[in-house]
Amino acid sequence: MTPDYNKLSMKMHKKYAGKIETNLKVPLNNTHDLSIAYTPGVAEPCREIAKDEEKGKTLTWRKNLVAVITDGSAVLGLGNIGAAAGMPVMEGKCALFKKFANVDAIPICIKTQDTEEIIHIIKNLEPSFGGINLEDISAPRCFEIERRLKEELHIPVFHDDQHGTAVVTLAALTNALKIIKKKISEVKIVFSGAGAAGIAITKLLLAAGAKNIIVCDSKGAISNNRTDLNAAKSAIEKQTNPKNESGNLKEVIKKADVFIGVSAPNILDSSDITHMEANAIVFAMSNPTPEIMPDEAKKGGAAIIATGRSDYPNQVNNVLVFPGIFRGVFDSGKTEINEKMLLSAAKALAEHVQKPSSEKILPGVFDTGVSDIIAEAVK
Amino acid sequence: MTPDYNKLSMKMHKKYAGKIETNLKVPLNNTHDLSIAYTPGVAEPCREIAKDEEKGKTLTWRKNLVAVITDGSAVLGLGNIGAAAGMPVMEGKCALFKKFANVDAIPICIKTQDTEEIIHIIKNLEPSFGGINLEDISAPRCFEIERRLKEELHIPVFHDDQHGTAVVTLAALTNALKIIKKKISEVKIVFSGAGAAGIAITKLLLAAGAKNIIVCDSKGAISNNRTDLNAAKSAIEKQTNPKNESGNLKEVIKKADVFIGVSAPNILDSSDITHMEANAIVFAMSNPTPEIMPDEAKKGGAAIIATGRSDYPNQVNNVLVFPGIFRGVFDSGKTEINEKMLLSAAKALAEHVQKPSSEKILPGVFDTGVSDIIAEAVK
Numbered sequence: 001m002t003p004d005y006n007k008l009s010m011k012m013h014k015k016y017a018g019k020i021e022t023n024l025k026v027p028l029n030n031t032h033d034l035s036i037a038y039t040p041g042v043a044e045p046c047r048e049i050a051k052d053e054e055k056g057k058t059l060t061w062r063k064n065l066v067a068v069i070t071d072g073s074a075v076l077g078l079g080n081i082g083a084a085a086g087m088p089v090m091e092g093k094c095a096l097f098k099k100f101a102n103v104d105a106i107p108i109c110i111k112t113q114d115t116e117e118i119i120h121i122i123k124n125l126e127p128s129f130g131g132i133n134l135e136d137i138s139a140p141r142c143f144e145i146e147r148r149l150k151e152e153l154h155i156p157v158f159h160d161d162q163h164g165t166a167v168v169t170l171a172a173l174t175n176a177l178k179i180i181k182k183k184i185s186e187v188k189i190v191f192s193g194a195g196a197a198g199i200a201i202t203k204l205l206l207a208a209g210a211k212n213i214i215v216c217d218s219k220g221a222i223s224n225n226r227t228d229l230n231a232a233k234s235a236i237e238k239q240t241n242p243k244n245e246s247g248n249l250k251e252v253i254k255k256a257d258v259f260i261g262v263s264a265p266n267i268l269d270s271s272d273i274t275h276m277e278a279n280a281i282v283f284a285m286s287n288p289t290p291e292i293m294p295d296e297a298k299k300g301g302a303a304i305i306a307t308g309r310s311d312y313p314n315q316v317n318n319v320l321v322f323p324g325i326f327r328g329v330f331d332s333g334k335t336e337i338n339e340k341m342l343l344s345a346a347k348a349l350a351e352h353v354q355k356p357s358s359e360k361i362l363p364g365v366f367d368t369g370v371s372d373i374i375a376e377a378v379k
Numbered sequence: 380m381t382p383d384y385n386k387l388s389m390k391m392h393k394k395y396a397g398k399i400e401t402n403l404k405v406p407l408n409n410t411h412d413l414s415i416a417y418t419p420g421v422a423e424p425c426r427e428i429a430k431d432e433e434k435g436k437t438l439t440w441r442k443n444l445v446a447v448i449t450d451g452s453a454v455l456g457l458g459n460i461g462a463a464a465g466m467p468v469m470e471g472k473c474a475l476f477k478k479f480a481n482v483d484a485i486p487i488c489i490k491t492q493d494t495e496e497i498i499h500i501i502k503n504l505e506p507s508f509g510g511i512n513l514e515d516i517s518a519p520r521c522f523e524i525e526r527r528l529k530e531e532l533h534i535p536v537f538h539d540d541q542h543g544t545a546v547v548t549l550a551a552l553t554n555a556l557k558i559i560k561k562k563i564s565e566v567k568i569v570f571s572g573a574g575a576a577g578i579a580i581t582k583l584l585l586a587a588g589a590k591n592i593i594v595c596d597s598k599g600a601i602s603n604n605r606t607d608l609n610a611a612k613s614a615i616e617k618q619t620n621p622k623n624e625s626g627n628l629k630e631v632i633k634k635a636d637v638f639i640g641v642s643a644p645n646i647l648d649s650s651d652i653t654h655m656e657a658n659a660i661v662f663a664m665s666n667p668t669p670e671i672m673p674d675e676a677k678k679g680g681a682a683i684i685a686t687g688r689s690d691y692p693n694q695v696n697n698v699l700v701f702p703g704i705f706r707g708v709f710d711s712g713k714t715e716i717n718e719k720m721l722l723s724a725a726k727a728l729a730e731h732v733q734k735p736s737s738e739k740i741l742p743g744v745f746d747t748g749v750s751d752i753i754a755e756a757v758k
Contacts, residue, residue, distance in 0.1 A: 003411070003414075005414045005415055005419050005420035005423075006419070006420055006422065006423035007423070008414075008415045008420055009414075009415045009416070009420025009421055009422075009423050009424060010420075010423050010424055010427070010438075012405060012415050012416070012420075013424040013438040013439070014437070014438060016404050016405055017437060017438065017439065017440060017441075017442035017443060018404070018438070018439040018440035018441070018442065019403060019404060019405045019416050019440070020401050020402065020403060020404060020440055021401070021402050021403075021404045021440065021443070021483050022399050022400070022401060022402070022473060022477055022483040022484060022485065023399065023400050023401070023402045023477065024398065024399060024400075024474050024477055024478060025395050025397070025398060025399060025400045026391060026395055026398045026474070028474060028475070028478045029745075030745065031689045031744070031745070032382070034689070034744070035382075035384045035387075035388075035689065036384055036387045036388045036391050037388070037391070037398050037471050037474060038468075038471040038472075038474075038475065039455065039471075039666065039667070040384050040385070040667050041384035041385055041387055041388025041389075041391075042388055042455075042467045042468055042471050043385065043388075043455055043456070043457060044384075044385035044386070044388050044389045045388060045389055045392040045467040046454060046455070046457055046460060046464050046465065046466075046467050046468060047457065047460075047464070048389070049460075049463055049464040049466065049467070050457070050460040050461060050464035053461075053463045053464070056463040056464070056466055058393070058396060059389075059392040059393060059396065059397070059467065060392070060396065060397040060466040060467055060470055061396060061397035061398070061399055061400065061470055061486075062396075062397070062466065063396035063397065064396060064400070072506075075425060076418060076421075076422055076425070077422070078422060078425055078426065078429070081425060081426075081428075081429040082429060082432075082506075083506040083507075084428055084432045084435040084506035085425050085426070085428040085429035085432070085435070086425065086506075087425075087428065087435055087439040087441065087506065087507070088421045088424040088425050088428070088438065088439055089417075089421055089425060091439055091440055092416050092417040092418075092421050093417075094401060095403050095405070095407060095416060095417075096407070096417065098401055098402065098403055099403060099407045104400050104401040105401060106401060106485050107440075107507065108504065108507050109504075109506040109507045110503050110504065110506075110507075111502070111503045111504075111505060111506055112503050117503070121500050121503055121504075123490070124489050124490045124491050124496070124500055125487065125488075125489065125490075125500075126490060127451075127461075127462040127463035127465075127466065127488040127489075127490055128462075128466070128486065128487050128488045128489075287418065288418070288419050310410045310413070310414065365410065365413065366408075366409065366410070
């Protein structure tokens with residue numbers, strides 16, 4: 001029987017008041033220690049940074065510090081629950097940063113959901129952090145926030161819901177295609193979901209060589225017949241759907257080699273999979289309930305199935321990626337995270353699975369060395 | 380020989396990259412742990428907080444978390460060195476919070492020095508923290524920022540440069556007066572310094588029963604003849620200087636029982652002390668160089684001398700106060716820090732010295748139990 005994780009989680013959060021804490025990393029046991037860590041000695045690093053702000057990134061905890069920032073507008077599968085209610089997830093994310101890559105991380109929950117205000121606030125907080133991980137901010141606002149911060153800040157900015165998901169999905173797809181012996185440049189890939197994750201995965205697959213992708217949102221395939229597209233969807237339309245197919249998901253999924261879902265639960269059934277090409281790859285990553293349950297996908301003939309869940313094989317989990325990404329940029333002093341790094345990270349992650357099989361296309365979350373190989377790839 | 384603390388401090392900051400880090404306080408060793416600390420279990424505390432935001436203060440690390448916030452406008456004795464350069468001091472302060480009262484604290488350095496923008500940003504960050512410690516923000520801006528945040532936020536707000544300094548000074552004065560057998564209501568107290576600390580100490584001494592205080596700024600005594608006073612000085616003028624004395628510090632210090640300096644180095648000499656009443660009390664707290672060096676004050680006949688320095692007796696150090704203040708409010712779930720609490724804290728701190736003497740009017744920084752008795756007093 002599956003434990004009642006809701007109940008266990010409430011009990012734990014009540015008992016410990018969250019999951020992270022701060023700690024000293026230098027001794028503070030007598031006035032000598034105090035004179036070094038605090039006055040009068042501390043004046044010296046202050047003066048050094050006042051002369052050259054860049055030194056703030058090596059003489060303070062900023063060197064290893066990422067802020068996990070949300071406005072609470074798209075938290076997990078819970079939707080727009082607000083900044084305060086997003087804290088348990090952000091704190092959990094910070095715990096994962098520390099656990100898997102020894103990156104210090106603090107949660108920052110911002111009350112406003114106004115795009116310009118969020119950008120303004122984060123810009124003013126730049127001297128506090130070494131890097132920024134945007135989290136659970138709804139699309140399309142998240143694209144503008146990320147783009148502007150990348151442009152205007154001098155520290156690395158990463159939106160994990162986009163790029164973490166994209167890297168782990170590309171790694172999974174790389175191994176899945178290897179197993180069934182198809183090439184990314186030749187397969188037809190159909191997406192369900194054109195939010196932050198869907199669009200970012202699409203872009204990274206294109207960069208990795210995919211040529212035939214159709215992205216569907218809740219109204220069906222994104223084609224140039226559509227007149228209701230926002231800027232992000234409109235941009236993606238220009239790079240996808242080469243035959244300009246129209247229709248809903250169940251129509252365009254016919255003859256697809258790969259289905260990637262980052263959308264809503266239970267929108268496909270086994271007959272939809274039956275209409276895909278032989279050796280279908282089905283990544284149904286809606287959380288906690290996938291677009292199609294693994295058993296149902298298998299019934300329809302899927303050769304390789306992945307979900308976001310830990311209770312089925314092939315969990316597509318961002319935690320394989322984001323800790324190592326920041327470990328890599330902090331260790332190498334990089335100030336941006338670009339597409340080339342993401343492609344390298346995906347390649348390294350795929351190669352970390354020594355013998356990929358239909359039940360093992362990704363490393364496990366607790367496999368050793370994962371964040372190290374990601375960090376190396378980023379450097 | 381005194382060690383070169385500047386050099387030792389630079390070496391330490393380079394080696395460790397600062398002084399604090401984050402840490403896990405719950406296990407995260409397998410998928411079971413992950414399901415409790417993160418998905419799917421974490422959804423439950425999120426939902427609870429979405430229903431009632433107040434629960435965010437007990438179900439997350441906010442329960443024990445203070446943000447140490449600066450704009451870098453008045454850092455130590457270094458002046459307006461900016462947000463990035465303020466970080467080593469803020470991080471040190473956070474280390475002290477943890478060391479002396481097991482309070483988690485994170486440094487937040489805000490780039491803008493515009494009062495309204497700072498207020499706006501901090502208000503938007505409220506869902507991230509359990510309490511706010513304003514630090515090293517220049518006067519008179521700090522008064523407005525503190526006042527507005529106290530009014531508009533539902534978490535405790537404390538400006539340590541004002542109130543921490545005021546509490547420890549009142550405690551020191553209480554014991555000093557006990558030793559020389561004078562009453563606070565009967566002594567003439569002359570201040571040098573009408574910034575954040577000077578004004579806050581003045582207010583707390585008035586609340587503790589002082590009746591005859593003269594505050595001097597760099598232009599001399601604040602009296603109702605002055606036409607150049609800002610709002611904060613003007614307000615303090617109405618409560619001080621009962622005989623409306625004019626003149627510079629060296630004039631009005633004559634016949635004073637107590638001198639309290641929070642201003643500039645070396646502005647008094649032994650002859651000034653000679654002109655004070657017998658058994659003069661001299662708190663020369665300018666840092667690192669006092670308004671008058673202890674030896675010089677003694678030569679002038681001072682009975683009790685205190686400074687901000689650790690290398691002389693009677694160090695008046697805020698670290699005796701701020702950790703315990705937040706320990707107290709967090710343990711009791713209080714949402715404000717008021718004057719009554721500050722008076723209780725000062726009383727408790729004074730009483731913690733079992734046998735006050737001219738060389739021991741305050742507990743030492745590393746004396747055990749200090750933050751506990753402050754926390755108890757606040758509750």
